[in-house]
Amino acid sequence: MLKQHGLALGRAWWACLLLAAAMLLPTVHAAAGAGIPLTTEQTAWLDHNKAQTFTVGFDPFGGVDSFELRGKRHGFLHLLLADIHKQTGLRLVPANSSDWDDAYSRFVAGKIDILYGANPTHEREKIMRFTAPAQRYPYVVLAPKAGNVQTLSELDGKRLGVIANDFVLEALPRFYPNIHFKPLVFSDQNLALAALTQGSIDAFVTSGGGVEVEYLVGNPELAVMAQLRAITSDMTLAVLHKDAMLASILERYLDHNQDSITTMARDARKIYNRKALRLSDAELDWLDASSEAVVGVAEDYLPFDYYSNGRYLGIAGEYFRAIADTVGIRYTVVSAPFANIMDQARAGKVHVVDMAKTEDRLRDFVFPHPISQERDIVVGLKTSPPVSDIYALDGLRVAVIEGFWHEEYLRKNLRDPRIVKTQDIMESLQKVRKGEADYLIENPTVAEFYINGLGYQDLVKRGNTSSDSFVYFGVSRTQPQLASIMDKVIPLLSFEEMKYRGVQGVPTLTNESTGRLRWIAGLLSLALVAIVVVTAVTARKLTNERLTTQFLREREELLYTDTLTGLFNRNHYSHHADALSTSLGFPQAVVVADLNNLKRTNDTYGHAAGDRLIQMLAEAARAHWPAAKGYRMGGDEFLFLVPLTDAHASVQQQLEAFQTRCATLTHTLPDGTPMHPNSALGYALRLDNSNTLDHCLATADARMYAMKASQKKRRTDVG
Numbered sequence: 001m002l003k004q005h006g007l008a009l010g011r012a013w014w015a016c017l018l019l020a021a022a023m024l025l026p027t028v029h030a031a032a033g034a035g036i037p038l039t040t041e042q043t044a045w046l047d048h049n050k051a052q053t054f055t056v057g058f059d060p061f062g063g064v065d066s067f068e069l070r071g072k073r074h075g076f077l078h079l080l081l082a083d084i085h086k087q088t089g090l091r092l093v094p095a096n097s098s099d100w101d102d103a104y105s106r107f108v109a110g111k112i113d114i115l116y117g118a119n120p121t122h123e124r125e126k127i128m129r130f131t132a133p134a135q136r137y138p139y140v141v142l143a144p145k146a147g148n149v150q151t152l153s154e155l156d157g158k159r160l161g162v163i164a165n166d167f168v169l170e171a172l173p174r175f176y177p178n179i180h181f182k183p184l185v186f187s188d189q190n191l192a193l194a195a196l197t198q199g200s201i202d203a204f205v206t207s208g209g210g211v212e213v214e215y216l217v218g219n220p221e222l223a224v225m226a227q228l229r230a231i232t233s234d235m236t237l238a239v240l241h242k243d244a245m246l247a248s249i250l251e252r253y254l255d256h257n258q259d260s261i262t263t264m265a266r267d268a269r270k271i272y273n274r275k276a277l278r279l280s281d282a283e284l285d286w287l288d289a290s291s292e293a294v295v296g297v298a299e300d301y302l303p304f305d306y307y308s309n310g311r312y313l314g315i316a317g318e319y320f321r322a323i324a325d326t327v328g329i330r331y332t333v334v335s336a337p338f339a340n341i342m343d344q345a346r347a348g349k350v351h352v353v354d355m356a357k358t359e360d361r362l363r364d365f366v367f368p369h370p371i372s373q374e375r376d377i378v379v380g381l382k383t384s385p386p387v388s389d390i391y392a393l394d395g396l397r398v399a400v401i402e403g404f405w406h407e408e409y410l411r412k413n414l415r416d417p418r419i420v421k422t423q424d425i426m427e428s429l430q431k432v433r434k435g436e437a438d439y440l441i442e443n444p445t446v447a448e449f450y451i452n453g454l455g456y457q458d459l460v461k462r463g464n465t466s467s468d469s470f471v472y473f474g475v476s477r478t479q480p481q482l483a484s485i486m487d488k489v490i491p492l493l494s495f496e497e498m499k500y501r502g503v504q505g506v507p508t509l510t511n512e513s514t515g516r517l518r519w520i521a522g523l524l525s526l527a528l529v530a531i532v533v534v535t536a537v538t539a540r541k542l543t544n545e546r547l548t549t550q551f552l553r554e555r556e557e558l559l560y561t562d563t564l565t566g567l568f569n570r571n572h573y574s575h576h577a578d579a580l581s582t583s584l585g586f587p588q589a590v591v592v593a594d595l596n597n598l599k600r601t602n603d604t605y606g607h608a609a610g611d612r613l614i615q616m617l618a619e620a621a622r623a624h625w626p627a628a629k630g631y632r633m634g635g636d637e638f639l640f641l642v643p644l645t646d647a648h649a650s651v652q653q654q655l656e657a658f659q660t661r662c663a664t665l666t667h668t669l670p671d672g673t674p675m676h677p678n679s680a681l682g683y684a685l686r687l688d689n690s691n692t693l694d695h696c697l698a699t700a701d702a703r704m705y706a707m708k709a710s711q712k713k714r715r716t717d718v719g
Contacts, residue, residue, distance in 0.1 A: 077116060118238045120236070136235070147202060147203075157181070159182045162184070197222070208233070270327055296352065298338035316471070319490070329485070352476075368483055390466070398419060400419050401423070425442065454510070473486060570632075581693050587688075590685075591683045596678045682707060
């Protein structure tokens with residue numbers, strides 16, 4: 001009986017304890033119909049304010065956040081506010097503001113409840129409470145294409161337009177302390193753009209958010225000189241400190257809806273781009289009618305076309321995916337031999353094909369802007385004489401892929417065309433190497449990909465073709481709206497960026513030279529084993545072991561060293577770079593260099609001049625970073641692993657000093673022309689092993705390509 005009484009008392013004690021805990025801790029509820037966990041206080045606050053309307057101030061020139069198309073308001077902000085209302089019941093409406101300064105001032109004065117898009121600063125945090133950003137937009141610097149500002153460093157001493165109350169005016173000196181610009185403040189973007197086009201300022205820095213697309217379309221004389229990924233416009237939802245409960249509810253919404261917010265932002269950007277590109281009513285109707293483009297892909301024309309599991313990969317594949325993502329084009333992909341794809345396209349069953357433009361094809365296809373403005377080249381053996389143009393191929397055997405435009409082109413222009421038909425580029429290359437064809441005609445990117453990838457060093461460029469050999473998307477004349485949409489999007493895309501992304505998605509070719517080298521090395525290894533076995537019982541065993549060690553060392557040097565520069569090669573990177581980089585210690589900088597204008601130097605002055613240019617860059621790097629480990633990753637691509645004394649070392653200053661060193665190196669050609677190495681550089685900091693070398697290399701590559709794009713071939717290697 002006492003035992004039962006004690007048990008009952010124990011249960012009662014636990015019940016009281018749980019009841020007390022429930023009273024002390026805030027109850028968590030789910031917002032109506034949404035599943036957002038809210039505290040009892042937050043739910044009570046929502047019930048108390050359910051009839052109140054909260055105004056949201058924002059930048060009316062913010063691009064993708066709020067814009068008008070066909071008389072209707074669209075934008076990420078409107079989608080976001082509608083979803084917040086759906087999930088929490090909060091009634092949020094955009095406030096009417098003339099510009100960002102107006103929205104900011106009215107918010108501080110208490111006339112607007114929520115401010116969208118304000119970056120936290122020390123001064124602002126004294127009066128505001130910020131949520132996490134719903135989106136982050138990198139700032140961009142706009143400048144005239146023909147102006148005196150082409151790189152960030154050239155902003156030093158220049159007039160830079162900024163928007164009033166924009167935090168970038170505070171952030172720029174922090175991130176770029178060595179650039180001393182002269183700020184000119186404007187109340188809105190339109191006034192700043194007008195000043196830029198009139199020459200009153202040298203550059204204009206503004207938040208991205210897609211608005212730069214509209215600026216470039218409306219002002220084609222301007223270009224994005226730089227994208228400041230380190231400085232972003234954080235699209236927060238800020239309130240005054242007295243509204244802390246409102247901020248906590250908004251923060252809870254953002255925490256639990258990241259995926260849907262990302263989808264809303266992507267959808268809003270597609271609609272905004274339609275406005276920014278000034279699409280016609282017919283083009284907008286085509287997009288709204290759920291029309292679907294059928295894209296035809298020829299069988300593996302690397303690195304432009306590659307078909308895998310229903311996906312269009314390669315350079316052209318990246319181009320079309322970027323076009324589709326820009327404005328929201330729905331599409332499917334079909335693959336077949338090129339001749340079959342063309343038959344389907346002429347029948348209207350395929351709408352888009354990567355092809356060259358010819359007069360005959362103009363009957364069936366519309367050609368938007370070219371995706372590649374490279375002229376096709378004539379490829380032959382090193383021992384073959386150069387050809388000035390395609391007319392020099394008259395009477396010579398030219399390998400041509402069946403169905404490609406080159407056959408039509410040669411037959412039209414030559415009196416005695418001798419066509420050697422092949423099934424693909426690999427067969428064309430083999431025909432020339434075996435002497436079964438004298439030359440082949442190919443896009444330079446394609447030729448470079450195969451010749452370098454396969455290790456066919458006996459094949460080189462021997463001449464150029466005419467300028468009409470650009471690469472286009474041919475669009476069926478049954479789809480005029482699709483063609484005109486693509487024509488507006490393509491000029492906004494960077495060929496170098498699409499090339500970089502496209503090459504990553506295609507298979508790597510097997511280098512035949514490397515394969516032969518491995519085969520020979522294998523045979524030699526077997527021979528050495530046999531020698532060791534035969535001589536194991538002799539007095540020369542020690543001598544033979546020394547010979548074996550020496551051979552392996554020479555073999556390793558052959559496999560892992562670039563003979564032209566003495567740097568490590570890509571093979572060494574693949575097998576030993578991780579261990580080597582770790583041995584350097586941390587922190588370290590991963591520096592990527594891409595030698596500018598090597599191709600032009602080779603074409604103009606010969607490969608000996610180009611080789612010297614490569615050697616000069618390697619010599620400059622050794623002198624500049626004596627403790628670094630260097631790689632020649634490809635023809636004009638270099639990688640340097642640079643040990644740093646501390647994590648705060650200025651790598652950017654080191655890169656600038658390296659460029660200065662390169663500018664002082666001069667080699668005089670036989671005709672008296674001086675040349676010096678010049679390169680595009682990118683880097684990434686590596687503080688420890690948790691940040692992989694491959695990840696850092698990708699970051700450095702991206703920065704290098706951004707720099708290369710900004711240079712716009714302003715400099716040349718040959719002075």
